[in-house]
Amino acid sequence: MEKSKTNIISWQAARKGRKPFSAWLGQLRWSRLGALLGGAAVLVFFVYPILKLILLSFQGEHGWTLAHYGEMLQQERFWTTIRNTFYIVAGSTLFALVLGIALAWIVAYTDIRNKSALHMGIMLCFILPSYVLTLSWSSFTGSQGWLAGLLQWIHPDLAPWSMYSLGGIIFVMGIHHFPLVYMFTLDVLRKIPRDLEWAARAGGASRLEVFRKITLPLALPGLTAGGLLVFLASLDNFGIPAFLGTPVNISVLSTLIYEEIIGFGPSAFARGASLSVLLGTVAVVGSLLQWILLRKSHASDTMQPDLTPRYALGRMRKPLTWVIWTGLLLITVVPLSSMISMSLKRAYGLGLTRANMTLDNYRYILFENERVWQSIQNSLVLSLVTMLVCLVIGSGFAYVRVRKPNSFNKMAELATAVPYTLPGIVFALSIILVWMEPIPGWNPGIYGSMSILFIAYICRFLILQIRSSVTSFMQLDSSMEEAARISGAGFWRKWSAVLLPLLLPSMLTGGMLVFLTALTELTVSALLYSSGSQTIGVTIFSFEQAGDTLYSTALSSLIVALMAVGGILLLLVQRWASRKGVKKS
C-alpha cells in the first residue's frame, strides 16, 4: 500500500468547498491561537526534520562544506547504485505502464465480463505488502520452488531465471505497481468523450487514426501523471530491492542509504544525508511535475465517466477473458501458494514431499519466539494509535481547511504532505537526526523506544487522513451545519448529532487506509526500530536476512491471512458507509 490512492483522492478533492454563510467573530481569538499552535507544530514535526537533513549534508568539521558530496561522487559504488536505480525505476515504470494501460483499456472500453471481480484481482497485487509479494516470487522461482520443479520435470537442465537480479527486481516491482497505472488510466479513459471518436470515424478516419489523433492526446496528461506516480513509487520502494538486490550486491539509492546507516552507524549520517538529499530532490521534482500535469488534465474533470462498453469483443471475448484470468492467477495466487508451501517445509534444502511437510515453522513463530508476538502486537498498537491520532488531527485540520480555506492552511497542508512525498528511507533518516538529540545536549531517549516510531508513523501518514477527510467534508453541504446552529445546537452537539454521523463512514475509510498502510510498513521501521519495538515488516526482513526463509515465509503467510480478514472488514465498513450515505442524503 503506497503512495497513490491518496493522490487519486486528492485529485477528486481539489474542488473548493463553499464558505459558510455566517461570520466567525466570536471564535476569532481562539482560532488565531489555534493557528499559531498548529503552525508551530507543523514547523517542528514536518519542516524542521527536512531542513536538518539538508543542513547536515553540508556540515563539515569546521563550517560549511561540499566534502560529503565530493566524497559521494568519487565512489565507484555510488555510480553503480545510480545506474542500478535508473534501470530499475525506468524498467519497472515501463513494465507497469504497458500492463496497466492494456488492462485499463480492456476494462474501460470492452464488454468483457465480471469487471468488478477483475478489478479486485488487479488491486490484490498492490494491496499485498511489497515484501510479501517479493517472498512469494522468490520462493516460487527459487531453486526450491514450484517453477524449478516443473522445469526439472520437463528437462533436467532447465532452471528458472533468478529473481535475485536486476530483471527480477524490475519484474516484481512492475507487478506491484501496475495497479496504480490501471486505476489512474481507467478513469482517464472513461472520461474521453465518445462522440469525438464517433465524429472522427464518421469523417472517415481509421481506428488507428482515431486513437492517434483523439484518444491519445486526450489521455496523455493523465497517463503521464500515472507514469510519474509509478516512477515515484518505484523510487520510494525499499522492500523489493532490499529482499532481492542486497543478497547479490545490487543496491539502489534507498537500500544504499539503509546499508550505510545500519552498517556504519552515526559515522555514516553525513554520507546518508547527502545521498538522501539527492534522492529526495528527485522525488520532489517528480511530484511537482505530476501535480502540474494533473492540473492540466483537470479540464476533463467535469466529464461524467462513461461506463458503457465501446468495443464488442465478439468471438474474442472468451479467449481474452481466459488469458487475463490465467495471467492474474499466475502473478498472484500461484506465487502466494508457493510461498505457503515453502513455509511448511522441514528444511530448506528438501523437496516438498509429504514426509518433509511440517507445521513446526508456524509453531516456532507463534509459540516459541516471543519477539514475533511482540512485533505483531507492536504493529497493531502502532497502526491503531496512528489511525486514531490521524483521524482526530487530520479530520480537524481538514474541516478547517475546507470551511475556511486560506493561504496559511494551504501551506500547512503542503508541509504535511512532505513526509509522504519523500521516499520513506529519507524521511526516516531525517526523523533520526531530529529526535536523537532534539536540543543539543538533551537526550530524551526517544530514539530506541516506540516513541520514535509513533512520531514517524503519524507524521508520515497524517496526509492520507487529511486528504480522505477533505474529500468527505467537500461532499457535505455547509447548510447542514447552519441548520444545526440555527436550531440552537452548540459546538459539541453539532458535531455529535449532525456532522459525525454523516462524515464518520468516509472518514473511517481513510482511517482504515492509514491503519493498513501502517500495519505492513517496512521502510521507516527498518531504520528506526530497536530492541522491543520491532514491527511485523522488520521481523520478516530480519528472518530473511538471517537466512531463516522458512520462518519469514511462515510469518508472511500469516500476515496474508490477517490482511484478508482486514480487507473483509474494510469492505463491510464501505458497504455500511454507502448504505448510510444513501439513507441520509
Place this chain on the structure above:
Amino acid sequence: MIPFKKSLLLPVLAGMIIFSGCSTQGQGASETNNVNAGASTVSGKLSFYTSQPEEDATKLISAFNDQYPDVDVSVFRSGTEEVTAKIQAERQAGKTQADVLLLADAVTFENLKQEDLLLSYKSPELSKIPADLVDPDGMYAGTKVMATVLATNTQKVASPPTSWNVLTGADSKDASIMPSPLYSGAAAYNIGVFSRTDGFGWDFLQQTKDNGISVIKGNGAVMKAVASGEKSYGVVVDYLVAREKAKGSPVELTYPEEGVPIITEPVGIMKDAGNVPAAEAFVDFLLSEEGQQLSAEIGYSPIREGISPPEGLKSVSEMKILSGDPVKLAADREADKQQFIQVFGE
C-alpha cells in the same frame, strides 16, 4: 443486518489500545515480584543484543529463565556489524539500551573496550575456560568456539574439497558464496585473518572475486544458498553446516588443511547497563556447565573444558587454527571493511 452501534466503536478501540499498550510499554521499571524463598534474587529487565541466530537466542533465554524466572529478557538481533552500529547510534542518542552483548568475535569487543563502553566482570566460571580466549581485563569472555569452514552441496559435488584454494579454481567458477564483512562479524574477522595470512592475502581474495564468488549478507543466508543447491561451495561457520546436515539437507562440512579462522562469540556487559546483577547472572549462566551443555545441544562447539562438542564438529584442540592479533585487527577493522568494498564493491 444488525445495526452497528457507532457509539461503541471508539471506546472499544480505545480499550484495545490501553489494554495492549499496558503490556508492551512497561517503562523499564523492574517489577518487584514477591520473591518466595529459594527463588533467585535477580530480577527486572535485561536487554540482550546478539548476532546469534534467532532460534538459538530464544533457546538460550528460555533456559536462562528456568533458573532466573524473574528476569525479563528482551532481544535485539542483527549482524554483528549492524549491532555495533546500533550501539553507536544509541550512544549518540544519549543512552545505550543494551545490558549484555553476545557478538561474533573478540575484535568487535576489543573495539568496544577501547571506546570504554564495557564493564569489567570476572565470572567465577572463568577457571574452566582457556585463558587465551578470555580478555585479561575481564571485559569479555569467549562462550564457544566456531570455526569458519567450507560447506559443500553433496548433490552438486561428489567429493568435498580439502583446501581453501577450491574457491579460486575452475570448479567453483560462479558457484561459491561467502558472507559479507559489512554485516557479519565472523566474516569481518575472516577477512582480517585471511588478508594477513601468508599464502592468502588480498591477492587471494581478489582471485576469489575474479572467480565469481557471491557475497551475501549473513552466514545463515550462505548456508541457505548451499543447502538449496543455488551454490556448490560456501564459506560459513561450522555449526550451521552440522545443523543443516542433521536436518537432512544435502550438505557436508570440511576443515581445510591450511587451517581455519576461529571466533569465540564473546559475551560482555555494557558499562552503563541498567541491570548489572541480571547481566552478571547471564554471563555466569553462559559459561557454566549447564549453559555450555546447552550450547553443545544447540550445536556449538563448547569452550569450557570437559564438555564434548556435538556430532560432526571438532573441538578446539583438534583444529588447526589460523589466528590474528585481536588488538591489531581491531585497529584495522574499519580499513579492512573499506578495502573489502574496494575489491568486492561492484
